[in-house]
Amino acid sequence: MGVWTAYRLRVKRQRYLGRAIRKRQELSPVVNRTKAIKPGDILLFCTQRNEAIRLPYFLQYYRDMGVNHFLFVDNDSDDGSVSYLQDQPDVSLWHTRASYKRARFGVDWLNWLQSKYGHEHWNLVVDPDEFLVYPFCDTRPLRALTDWLDASSIRSFSAMLLDMYPKGRIDQQPYTVGQNPLEIANWFDSGNYAIERNWKFGNLWIQGGPRQRVFFPDAPEKAPALNKIPLVKWNRRYVYMSSTHMLLPRGLNAVYDEWGGEKASGALLHTKFLDTFNDKAKEELQRKQHYSGSVEYKAYAATLDENPDLWCKWSEKYINWRQLEILGLMSKGNWA
Helix, strand or coil: CCHHHHHHHHHHHHHHHHHHHHHHHHCEEEECCHHHCCCCCCEEEEEECCCCCCHHHHHHHHHHHCCCEEEEEECCCCCCHHHHHHCCCCEEEEECCCCCCCCCCCHHHHHHHHHHHCCCCEEEECCCCEEEECCCCCCCCHHHHHHHHHHCCCCEECEEEEECECCCECCCCCCCCCCCHHHCCCEEECCCEEEEECCCCCCEEEEEHHHHHHHCCCCHHHCCCCCCCCEEECCCCCEEEECCCEEECHHHHCCCCCCCCCCCEEEEEECCCCCCHHHHHHHHHHHCCCHHHHHHHHHHHHHHCCCCECCCCCEEECCCHHHHHHCCCCECCCCC
């Protein structure tokens, strides 16, 4: 990378830090328990809107994993999720009625909170429908992973977004509060993924899976990106650029081995496709707060009204992280 490119990326990073500082004015604290955060605590940052049905299991899943404190931004929910979150002793909560889209789809809000509260902590940034799995997650807590990353001087950890779905119509099995969504959405595409390197930012760009196969068969380049870097040993100088797809400084995106080996990585089991999804998609299509004119939600609406079934004969049922490693969808690298 040349001197001029490095300079431009530094200026871009400073500009996004400035955006985050300005956007802090859109956040109103509902309950701020961040004084309870201790050095070394693992923090989870999340934006949410009307996810009351998902929150109980989401919180329990990550508590069991070892997250110590949750920092939420609520984007004007009206389903009771605000009152639920403010009653949780390990949650700090901010509310905003501002535009999700104009906050770069919530990235500016979380960049600010991470800068203020996440400095020198391991920060996990996920949505309420995303569940991190990593090598040995069935026997080792998240702290074991972050301790190993610290010992190895690794400051960022990648996880491919793996879209999960049920067998049959996605509206066939009702999802209930507190239920593990993987009891319903437990199938995934084991192949059908394309990987390309983004030379400017140094990250990998991954597309494919059921959303490309079902919703964008004639325009695969419009399919959502599946590459994520959700776990970072944060520094207040860092910024996410586009969701958790890439960061600045650029070196944080080097989460793969350029010389043919494998670095440790995980997967985010993405449980979007439950019976609640049709109503959610219609709401988000009306709000028009998502990327590229909500093109993704337009595709959902056009397809799911006709045939809300993502399963196919090549679908594979999820078992555990070792299955994903065998399929090449995640790696334990040299973490033994």
